[in-house]
Amino acid sequence: MSARIIALTNQKGGCGKTTTAVNLSAALASMGQRVLLLDMDPQGNASIHLGIGIYDLTASMYDVLVDQDKMIRDVIHKTPVENLNIVPSNIELSGAELELVNVIGRESALKDSMDGVENEYDFIFIDCPPSLGLLTLNALTTSTEVMVPVQTEYFALEGMKKLLKSVEVVKRRLNHSLEVTGLIPTMYDVRTNLSDAIIGKMIEHFGDKVFKTKIRKNIRLAEAPSFGIPIEVYSPNSHGAHDYHHLAKEVLHHG
């Protein structure tokens, strides 16, 4: 069985892509799923969150994209979580967009580097940068699914339309099997009506594509990255750990 390859994307920054990529991956791994996380953001936040020293990498996602002989399996690192591996990135990755501009097939550089690695995992998550540029395009070309973390403090329907349009174009031209499988409500604030109003709007527009699990606002989730460990290790009894575990179960059942 080939992995479900899931791009976590939203061109808006700070909506919980990386937090979800790391903690959902870790939750699934702790349930016994074999998980690989691909860090496609030059900021390397997912890599840092999983304890990778991103400033002294001998090879990273940059090499996977730019060097045709470098495959994903050559750049896999272990993480503090059993069953969870990562292909890290750092600021070098920001150069890849420019270097690939004149390369034929530039949008499938990542896909071409998979080389069967999808048969060795149950899930491959891709943490995308906050833009719809070439790095995100590579992620969408490689994925079987798209999940969109949506900050429930602010709902930009225009932004969603633009994102879905990009997904449609990729689906039509490059990757027929791509599907948007879910919107993930993040930073849910139980004390305000705003969060519920926004989830209401999401459901109005996207129906049952909106995950039932809401990721609550939880300070522990913001603290965990600087310790280089996911929430379930940093604070196993927190709301954050609970919510991502719950989301992991929902993702498994929507398989």
Ligand SMILES: Nc1ncnc2c1ncn2[C@@H]1O[C@H](COP(=O)(O)OP(=O)(O)O)[C@@H](O)[C@H]1O
């Ligand atoms: N549920 C949450 N509760 C509290 N803080 C959160 C939550 N989710 C994310 N954060 C924090 O918000 C910031 C942005 O989240 P992040 O996952 O990095 O977003 P993105 O990858 O979309 O830019 C980070 O500092 C992160 O620790």
Ligand SMILES: [Mg+2]
């Ligand atoms: Mg991020």
